[in-house]
Amino acid sequence: MRINYYNSCFFWCLILQVFLSKASANDTLVISTAAINQNLKDFTSIYISEKEISPFSLKTLDQFYPIKDERSFFYLDFDVACAYSKFSLKNSSNLQKGIVLSFSYPFLEEVKIYKAVKGNLTHEGTIGIHTLKQPVERTWKVILDVLPNEEATYFLVFNKSRGKPLATDITLQSKDAYYRTAAFQNIFIGSYVGLILLSLLFTVFIFGLVKRPLFLWYGFYLIALAIFMGSYLGYTNIFLHPQKLDFGRAIYVVSIELSTVIFVLFAQQVLMAKKYLPKLKKSVELVIIFQFVFRIFLHFIANSMYSEQVELFMKLWYLTILFLVIAVIIETFVYLKHNRKVGAYFAISYLFMTLGSVVLLLHHSFGLLHLSFYGLPAIFYASAIEIVFLTTTLTIVVGQIYRERNTLANKLVLQQQKFLNAFVQGQEEERKRVGGELHDNIGSKIANLKRLFSSKYADEKMQKEFDDICEDVRTVAHSITPAEISLVGLSGAIDELLETIKKTEQLEVNFNTFQFPESLNEDIATHLFRIVQELLQNVIKHANASMVNIQLFGHKNSVTLSFEDDGQGASEKKKSEGMGLKSIQSRVTQMNGQFLFDSTQGKGTSVLVIIPTKYT
């Protein structure tokens, strides 16, 4: 880790870096007045032992043997039980210096620091989840005080259980450098938590809207991921009781497994594996369940029972991970092929997450790769990028769903409108046909019969009978079709209509036209006539009105029907109801017009119908 190398870099970007620095023969760090930020691995080497050696002393040093290790960080393999590293600090300044020795891995089991003083070891401190001796921060640290011009040699002693490899960065920093790094880390972590919370809120919101379990799963994934990341960054060490810190590692293992399981299952849904790769999906699901159970078994049972086979087990476990990684990548590309736009976002987010996971795995299990930035692991950044892209993608998906739904709803409304229009139109045609048939054909024939009859027989009673039939036919015909619109125009037809209403109803109706065009399109005229008829019927039936004003206006590009009554008015609820108003609305829509209905309780009703005309 080279923090000072990055400190000047403001635009943080994730750069893959594999540190393969050479172990230095010189294990002394010279402390001057400048800030110190040094990777311990750069100038020290590791001595390991496969047996537990306790207590550690200068006499037991020969039970350790050195390993050739070119890694930039400390890596203790499966079967290592004990290890130590030796380094010296030389204070060349005249001031006392506090050097912070910090560890990136939060689940250190036990690490002791000794200072060699005149051939004896003095115990400087112990850290680790097994034998906690001091309150901790997020990361483990020990402060080494170096007196002015002092040169001191330290031994860093690791004790760990076999079967669990250990990988950690160890950094030596002067206090100012340490606090600066910690500040940056806090900002990053804070942003990460904010991002998770925002995405979580957003997902819950979307779930509430569209009720798709997919979003609930994403929410669970975010929570599992947050727990995993929190424990991996060492927050369990702060929140848990000091005596139960080992529990933090269990949380870590369970949460990483859980988030992996949800991630993979979630990916199956999002990438529509069921549709594109049903066979792969089934095997992925089987493998993920096996993997989950197996890892839990490994962590909680196998380590103590079959410690010899742990390495084999772990390799089997890695194989399943490898399979899942390849499967998700294949599914991503297949999905990408079918859904280019959305697929690209998924692909990016999944690739980042899978890469991050692989790096994490290789680092902690094989000590192969190591990526970190400002002391925070690559998986941290990878998952942040993943969340951003996944949330964005899900938003896009929701947008698509909504657009589809809206167009569907619009189509439905349009369809309904069409049905109603067709109904009204059909009704009109049918009325016209039946009315015409009655009036012209049957009426004419009866009339003719009467005339023929009257030319031969002078039977008054018979003639009266014929006249009655003719009158009936005429009345029926007229009641279903306003055929006279074509003969006398709309205003004539309305005049006739009012004539018949006057006979039966106690209603004063004023009807006036103002520059209303004589030669109005017959369809429009018929529609307007029906609307007037409908409105009058409504008034007679419900309004309890005594006065109605009907007016027809001819404007430059439109005609307007104004219909006012002084009745009791309709309540809001009533307005939307009733076939009458609906059919009026439908007629107006067919004419591309506007229907303005305003009615207040007790103030009567005013209806305006505005119909655009082609005339200028």
Added chain:
Amino acid sequence: MISQPQKIVICEDHQIVIDGLRSIILNFSGFEVVDSVNSFSSLIPSLKKHHPDILLLDLNLPRKNGIEILQELRAMSNPVKVLILTMYNKKTIVSKTVSEGANGFLLKNCSFEDLHNALQHVSENDLFYYGEGVIKSKKEHALGDDEFYKRIQLTPREKEIIKYLCEGQKVPDIALSMHISPLTVETHKKNIYRKLGVDTSVKLVRFVHENQLL
């Protein structure tokens, strides 16, 4: 008495009616059906060919209706006497045919005497013949004070809006205080302008004051 029989052309789209009319008119002396047609397009050549004295015209015809045909004939200043024969017995229709220059109006269920009287009447007389039972249209109202008064009758809703307009209020404000949509107010305003024959708010206010409309 009459040496030359009056020539009649029937314009009617029901063959059975034509046949009936023909058989009845056959018994009338002095009248002769020279042709029968069923639409405007065949009527014109027939008129040119036969130069009939009387046209028995149905109102309900395919494509061009009877009133339109009547208008066409009068526009061409064809002198033929037109006797309307229809099922419609409506005041508006009757008065329409009177004003368009028809000579008589018969209902289709008229008796043969009525038909005979009608034919006799139109061939000799210029006065309009009303068949049995035909509703006579009232005389048209003379345009004058009465008409003007009718013209400026305002509905309650219009009065309300004019009041606001005369106070100088704008359409959106009126809509707000009347709890109706601006389009409704705008439409009423447009209607009022058209009704009172004004085109600006200034003219409206002047008109309202001069005629004491409020």
